[in-house]
Amino acid sequence: MTGILDVATRKGLFRFRREVDGWEAGPPAFLGEPVTAVLADSRDGMLYAALRLGHFGVKLHRSADGGETWTEVAAPAFPKQTGAEAGGPSVDMVWTLAGGGEDRAGTLWAGTLPGALFRSTDRGESWSLVESLWAVPERERWFGGGYDNPGIHSILVDPRDSGRIAVGISCGGVWLSDDHGGTWRQGGHGLRAAYLPPDQALDPVSQDPHRLRACAAAPDVVWCQHHNGIFRSSDGGATFEEFVDVRPSVFGFAVAAHPADPETAWFVPGVKDECRVPADGRLVVTRTDDGGRSFAAFGDGLPGEGSYDLVYRHALDVAADGTTLAMGSTTGNLWITEDGGERWATVSANLPPIAQVAFA
């Protein structure tokens, strides 16, 4: 039984547990504070929460007891620049956290705004900027998508080889490393940007992949909800194929990849980029079971009219069983399905805006 769900919100971190009568939350941690990313590390049982304090900056906390007590550890930070380079960057937000692979317990990756990758090898006690990615010349052409600055929101670590890493950048496309982040190459070929002149639409540097998720059992399969489309890679994110015939829309932020079946993934469509609400006020989840050739839309248990819910890129997750999914919205609704997305139940309609849901 999949039993624990972490929900990071604008005003605290909520941990839901599957009880006999349904999903129930304990008291929130960090009440009142924006929690931008949460990671339950299955390798050692640690729980991490990244905060974005309005006045006092980015903080990272770690819990060894499932969120009962917390210890503040170091937050990712850029090296201090001096002399002619003064006026350097500061981390504005930790957008995503990822474990560094089964063979590297204690190693963590963090993707931030502005668009940088950081690594810790000591469970967050210290962090270092991955200079090799920060130094790629193409970074000069990255640009903000949704925020003023570009940011790294997706970090995929290959479960077969922890040295193979893919990151998704809004907007800087997909970047791949085969050597634990030592060197990087541009991936994401085949992604298409409708927001650029036609002759630049396939430029891999300018792509806005809203979210990348890989199939755990077949990690070469990577699904991408892009700014203007739905894509699938079968080579670990190097190249992608686009699917255009998706109702009601190909626009959205979130995607969940089935952990065992590389043909199955879920998306949450919105109208379009200039109108980020469900089509016709009816919230649905779309699912493909055939690798993207067809999609079915499911709305049973979700608002059938008058919905303005938007599901952020980290706010859809599928559990290890492949049939339990959670979804949270900017309106503070939290839904769970236990049949692969066909019927949903409201867990709460009164949460703060939800940034991330993650099964522990």
Place this chain on the structure above:
Amino acid sequence: MPEQVEGCALGRGWFTSNLERHLSCPTVEARGRTVRQVLDAVFAENPRLKAYLLDDQDCLRRHVNIFIGDRPVEDRTGLGDPVSPDEDVHVFQALSGG
């Protein structure tokens, strides 16, 4: 180590109570001729406080305000505003931070 400035005493470094949500930062005595020197002296005793007030480049965070006596800090990058003996340095959260 912070620069210790002989004969230049700070009356008090006072911190908004909203910081107490995150870490202990009682009013303290510190020495320094500039805001930077005063803060460095405070951080030497309370190192975790530094990242709450300063950004990655050691500049004052955008939504943190400092007053030296009744004067708002002007040099938010270098924190070179002078501090006279027995002046209080007040650290507030700015309303602009939400």
